[in-house]
Amino acid sequence: MRGPLAVALGILTAIGGFLDAGDLVTNAVVGSRFGLTLAWVVVMGVIGICVFAHMSGKVAAVSGRATFEIIRERLGPRAAGANLVASLAVTVLTLTAEIGGMALALQLASSVERRLWMPVAALAVWLVLWRVRFQVMENVTGLLGLTLIGFAVALYLLGPDWGELARQTLQPAVPPSEGAAVYWYFAIALLGAAMTPYEVFFFSSGGVEERWTVKDLATSRLNVFVGFPFGGVLSIAIAGCAAVVLLPLGIEVDAMSQIVLPVAQAGGPLLLAVVIVGLVSATTGAALETALSAGYTLSQYLGWSWGKFRRPAEAARFHVAMIVALVVAVGVLMTGVDPIAVTEYSVVFSAVALPLTYLPILVVANDPEYMGEHVNGRVLNAVGTLYLVILVVASAAAVPLMIVTEAGA
């Protein structure tokens, strides 16, 4: 498929594919406790992910190589190895959260216990990874994920005091009911949710899967700079719904059913059904992307052949890596841990790993041997470096804040 239709499809997929379990849970939790006073972090996170996803897409399109292959080559085995361990740990933790999210969303739709859904969900993910073409997989989950627009519809139907929401967004302050440390802890969690490390590995490897060339740079740019911000708007709508319905009632989100409560209240069963479809596809899409990312990073570091564009027999170790990641995820979930809690931890540890993930991308995007005339310009470098400083601060503060606030309790 070529032309404007393909471009539109790409953008829609980017919007639908932006949200994952981390975004869903963190935004609902934050909305129910802080209203929209942390919406600025979502905006900041979206700008950050746009900048770094754009860089990694550019590297893939120009050099034809995925980010982690170049990290391994340019940083050497040790620095890249440390990077691999951190990225892989966070990616598998995120995969665990996504499979848990799938099970919770399916439980919501069927009333069947979540632990019965977990192996089914993981098996479904594996079948798609094994059989379905990359582009089909991306487009289906992305487009179905668009039904999460239901949260924006619900917010509109709830008829909130828009002036109050705008005031919270534009003049953020720590709500009197919460401490400053908790506020900043959730700010870091939101940043981690918006900028989750797997996204750039997936984005650049996806570029290689789809055989991007320099000609595809404009499309990639559009997908990122139009699609992701709209995804960010949906994030804020989720927080908004929680702020309008749950915050006044003093309900703190600790279950998937509470995330969709405002939707049911505003739009009834029909809108609820639509949003549940969105929840299932968003978490499924992200489970696919995180499982692939685990395979991509490991294979690219070790020089194994990888990619869904190859038959599984030609990339056997890549597929085995993904199967192992899925087995680990289900194993962790089967211990009975709360998937919502796993998700909350996954976004904070994502924040810890962020500088390690994004520094090499910034370095590689400046390497003339790979990038030729397409090396980063001054503006992109200035923004990228500024974000790196912010990420280092957030990363250093994440664990101390987690301990001080007892994980935001």
Next chain:
Amino acid sequence: MIAGDLIDVEVRDADGERLGYVVDLRLVLDRPPEAGAVLAGARLHGLVVSPRTRTSFLGYERTSVRAPWPIAQLLRRRHRGSFLVHWPDVASVPSLDATRRGKGAIVVLRRGFDRYDPALT
């Protein structure tokens, strides 16, 4: 011997004074191709020694790579005083035993070795 036996290893001069760590190997491709190969054979030209750190240059040893400015500055600072020493100036390499144990491996340079600028253009 493989490259991994040299990289990260401590470097001392003939008097036993510590000079730093091997952070990179420089190879030149100027030997006749080996039988059946198309590319020229590689020859070890020298070692890059950094006084304070075992970490990599991340590609900033090339003078043409200067962006983003703060990162380039930071890495150059970390690696200031680095030098290239030619392979014939290396007196001894780690013994097989030391390499296997992963401890006590050192590279010793010849008395009166020359320091060269490690920058690449």
